[in-house]
Amino acid sequence: MTETTKRIRVEMLARVEGEGGLEVDIADGAVQSVRLSIFEPPRLFEAFLRGRAAAEAPDIAARICGICPVAYQMSAAHAIEAAYGVQPVPEVRALRRLLYCGEYIESHALHMVMLHAPDFLGYEDGIAMAAAHGELVKRALAAKKAGNALMRVLAGREIHPINVRLGGFYRLPGRAELLALQPDLARARDDSVAILRWAAAFEFPDIERDWELVALRHPTEYPLNEGRIASTGGIDIAADAFETVFEERHIAHSNALHAVVRDRGAYLTGPLARYALNFDRLPAHIQALAREVGLGPVCRNPYRSILVRAIETVFVCEEAMRLIATYRPPQAAPPAVVPRAGTGAWATEAPRGLLWHRYEIDSDGTILSARIVPPTAQNQPAIEADLLDIARRRIDAPDDVLQLACEAAVRNHDPCISCATHFLRLTVNRR
Amino acid sequence: MARPRLAVLKFASCDGCQLSLLDCEDELLAVAGAVEIANFPEASRSILPGPYDIALVEGSITTEHDAARIREIRDESLLLVAIGACATAGGIQALRNFAEVGEMVRAVYARPDFISTLATSTPVAAHVKVDYELRGCPIDKGQLLELISALLAGRRPVLPAHSVCVECKLAGRVCVMVAHGTPCLGPVTHAGCGALCPGYHRGCYGCFGPAETTNTASLAAQWQALGASGRDIKRAFRTFNAAAEPFRREAEAHD
Numbered sequence: 001m002t003e004t005t006k007r008i009r010v011e012m013l014a015r016v017e018g019e020g021g022l023e024v025d026i027a028d029g030a031v032q033s034v035r036l037s038i039f040e041p042p043r044l045f046e047a048f049l050r051g052r053a054a055a056e057a058p059d060i061a062a063r064i065c066g067i068c069p070v071a072y073q074m075s076a077a078h079a080i081e082a083a084y085g086v087q088p089v090p091e092v093r094a095l096r097r098l099l100y101c102g103e104y105i106e107s108h109a110l111h112m113v114m115l116h117a118p119d120f121l122g123y124e125d126g127i128a129m130a131a132a133h134g135e136l137v138k139r140a141l142a143a144k145k146a147g148n149a150l151m152r153v154l155a156g157r158e159i160h161p162i163n164v165r166l167g168g169f170y171r172l173p174g175r176a177e178l179l180a181l182q183p184d185l186a187r188a189r190d191d192s193v194a195i196l197r198w199a200a201a202f203e204f205p206d207i208e209r210d211w212e213l214v215a216l217r218h219p220t221e222y223p224l225n226e227g228r229i230a231s232t233g234g235i236d237i238a239a240d241a242f243e244t245v246f247e248e249r250h251i252a253h254s255n256a257l258h259a260v261v262r263d264r265g266a267y268l269t270g271p272l273a274r275y276a277l278n279f280d281r282l283p284a285h286i287q288a289l290a291r292e293v294g295l296g297p298v299c300r301n302p303y304r305s306i307l308v309r310a311i312e313t314v315f316v317c318e319e320a321m322r323l324i325a326t327y328r329p330p331q332a333a334p335p336a337v338v339p340r341a342g343t344g345a346w347a348t349e350a351p352r353g354l355l356w357h358r359y360e361i362d363s364d365g366t367i368l369s370a371r372i373v374p375p376t377a378q379n380q381p382a383i384e385a386d387l388l389d390i391a392r393r394r395i396d397a398p399d400d401v402l403q404l405a406c407e408a409a410v411r412n413h414d415p416c417i418s419c420a421t422h423f424l425r426l427t428v429n430r431r
Numbered sequence: 432m433a434r435p436r437l438a439v440l441k442f443a444s445c446d447g448c449q450l451s452l453l454d455c456e457d458e459l460l461a462v463a464g465a466v467e468i469a470n471f472p473e474a475s476r477s478i479l480p481g482p483y484d485i486a487l488v489e490g491s492i493t494t495e496h497d498a499a500r501i502r503e504i505r506d507e508s509l510l511l512v513a514i515g516a517c518a519t520a521g522g523i524q525a526l527r528n529f530a531e532v533g534e535m536v537r538a539v540y541a542r543p544d545f546i547s548t549l550a551t552s553t554p555v556a557a558h559v560k561v562d563y564e565l566r567g568c569p570i571d572k573g574q575l576l577e578l579i580s581a582l583l584a585g586r587r588p589v590l591p592a593h594s595v596c597v598e599c600k601l602a603g604r605v606c607v608m609v610a611h612g613t614p615c616l617g618p619v620t621h622a623g624c625g626a627l628c629p630g631y632h633r634g635c636y637g638c639f640g641p642a643e644t645t646n647t648a649s650l651a652a653q654w655q656a657l658g659a660s661g662r663d664i665k666r667a668f669r670t671f672n673a674a675a676e677p678f679r680r681e682a683e684a685h686d
Binding site: 014015016017018019039040041042043044045046047048050052053056059060063064065066067069106110114115124125126127128130137138141142144145148156157158159160162163165170171248249250407416 | 441442443444445446447448449450451453454456457459460463468472473474475476477478493494496497522523524526527530532534535536538539540541542545546548568569624627628630631632633636638663666670671
């Protein structure tokens with residue numbers, strides 16, 4: 001190391017799910033490259049799903065991620081049902097959307113206040129932030145609890161729910177037990193509006209990104225479980241065409257695979273993409289709430305993703321209340337789920353982005369091959385591009401300031417590294 | 432008196448067990464007041480060096496680096512608690528122990544040469560002395576709070592080692608195996624979940640691993656009588672606690 005060289009190293013990126021680090025190479029006063037290294041150990045899900053019963057896949061795939069197990073259960077169940085030609089009954093469809101609402105409330109509330117907000121207010125964590133912002137932290141925890149309670153009633157527990165099966169649920173809830181959740185969901189809705197207004201006063205760096213935004217698009221709904229894969233670059237495909245448009249590349253510094261749009265490169269999935277492509281699917285009063293805090297129909301500033309998550313949280317609280325109010329237990333017996341040989345693919349919207357699954361299944365219901373493309377693997381090239389720009393803007397800052405700026409740039413995206421490993425350490429090398 | 436220093440650390444896992452602590456919405460701020468959260472990367476960027484009074488360790492050991500790291504954590508921790516099926520039994524990723532890991536890596540990654548991983552996924556206790564274990568995939572929040580309260584009070588935590596069957600009877604549930612003919616792992620599975628699955632008309636699928644004393648062969652015979660195939664039985668025992676000895680042995684008997 002000479003005078004023009006310096007090295008900063010952050011071994012463990014905090015307040016993200018899973019283990020990873022950052023590496024920034026700086027030579028002669030210029031940032032050369034930035035990379036997100038994922039050292040979360042490989043767990044090899046796609047390999048050991050081979051030979052398992054397709055009926056086991058929702059429970060096994062859930063174990064990829066303790067933060068968004070419902071996303072894994074949903075993508076797996078839908079993909080296998082697609083292979084079998086099974087269509088869930090409307091009541092099951094509504095309950096699955098309801099379960100997903102619970103996971104959004106829990107995951108977004110945790111990220112907004114405990115993981116993301118401390119970066120804007122200069123705290124090490126949400127607990128330290130509670131000393132000065134106790135009321136907001138308590139309201140976020142209460143909202144999170146309401147989401148978890150919904151998951152518990154509907155599916156047994158909030159982490160690795162036990163009630164999801166191919167075709168539907170092991171036990172369908174009664175109306176009374178769902179209706180009992182309504183008061184807490186109404187409070188969680190108000191708490192989410194309070195979080196939105198509180199976060200709207202944060203100082204946001206003035207940054208706009210020109211990424212291609214990729215999300216589901218549904219004819220009538222804000223997408224969770226269903227829709228075609230659409231993008232701001234004109235992509236409009238069914239889930240089974242995913243591999244013709246997107247490819248995964250394996251990069252040396254990472255235990256995760258990077259996904260790119262063929263011939264175009266990095267893209268972004270997650271709240272910013274979902275919101276931009278589906279603003280018109282939000283009820284008018286929620287659109288008005290977004291405008292009130294300065295959000296247009298498209299938000300390309302990753303820092304402002306906290307506002308978009310808050311808007312989504314308000315929406316899913318209301319959506320959950322609507323689904324509960326209109327729920328009637330199904331009268332007809334669920335359709336028989338009979339294995340048949342074939343391939344099924346499906347994408348759902350995990351809280352942090354598009355989650356695509358494909359299963360090839362034998363005639364006796366045995367999985368022959370499985371492919372899972374999690375949101376963070378898709379977002380990793382865009383996150384790295386973001387990091388590169390942030391590091392260049394802050395290159396003259398002291399190392400600890402540069403490090404915090406880089407960490408915050410990653411946390412903007414709520415990466416789930418456990419998922420991507422199938423996916424961090426900050427190292428700044430100044431030469 | 433100084434507050435006990437708590438570390439919450441992760442190896443190969445899904446983050447779900449440490450999330451259980453953040454999921455204690457009503458108790459989180461109280462716990463954070465009773466202990467000094469010294470090293471909990473999932474929740475805080477303030478990472479303080481050891482020694483720690485209590486280390487909660489999630490995840491299994493699957494790399495050389497992690498095998499060395501768990502020894503360092505043991506050296507700097509007064510009490511080491513393994514939390515969850517990955518840390519106590521190797522987790523779902525221990526399915527590699529029954530296959531050829533190189534072939535599995537080639538099946539998932541385009542460049543297997545970029546990947547460094549061990550042939551087996553092993554529990555924490557296979558590497559260092561463990562003071563307490565919390566079972567489950569994921570752990571139960573109530574058991575986690577009981578463990579933390581007990582350790583803070585200087586008493587032994589109350590963590591029953593009987594079977595899910597006992598919890599099911601205590602909850603007054605109808606036996607899904609006797610009444611509905613649904614195969615259930617409840618008779619051989621460690622308590623902790625409160626017999627969740629039978630309450631949802633589903634057979635237990637073994638998240639908490641083997642109970643203290645088990646007769647897996649007898650249960651397997653009962654499953655066969657209900658029409659389960661050898662392959663079904665093998666799959667049931669070889670899932671989230673595949674490498675736990677009684678489950679490993681029973682699965683092998685149906686190879």
